[in-house]
Amino acid sequence: MRITKSELAELMDSKNPNISSTKEFIDVFLEALVDTLKEGNSISFNNFGTFTLKEKESKEKESEEIKTKRSINFKIAKKLTEELNQD
Numbered sequence: 001m002r003i004t005k006s007e008l009a010e011l012m013d014s015k016n017p018n019i020s021s022t023k024e025f026i027d028v029f030l031e032a033l034v035d036t037l038k039e040g041n042s043i044s045f046n047n048f049g050t051f052t053l054k055e056k057e058s059k060e061k062e063s064e065e066i067k068t069k070r071s072i073n074f075k076i077a078k079k080l081t082e083e084l085n086q087d
Contacts, residue, residue: 001041002050008032008043037072047079 003011012032016024033051036043042052054073057066 003036003041003043005045008036011036045077047077049074049076049080 008029012028015032016028033043037051037053040053042050044050052073052075054071055068056071058069
């Protein structure tokens with residue numbers, strides 16, 4: 001499922017409707033971003049890009065256990081790429 005910027009804003013409002021500082025806003029934003037990705041959703045910002053959770057198996061060298069490693073993948077939007085490459 002894809003989460004849009006407005007849906008993420010609603011989620012942030014529901015978690016903390018009284019955000020009063022920039023630091024607090026960033027903390028709440030990152031918490032909402034991580035929670036959304038952990039649920040298996042992606043987050044898409046028009047003209048910016050999309051965050052998705054990427055899982056891959058990794059082997060432990062000593063015990064040969066197979067573990068799942070999570071990371072965040074970011075795909076930049078075409079419009080942002082174009083803007084960054086303007087002269």
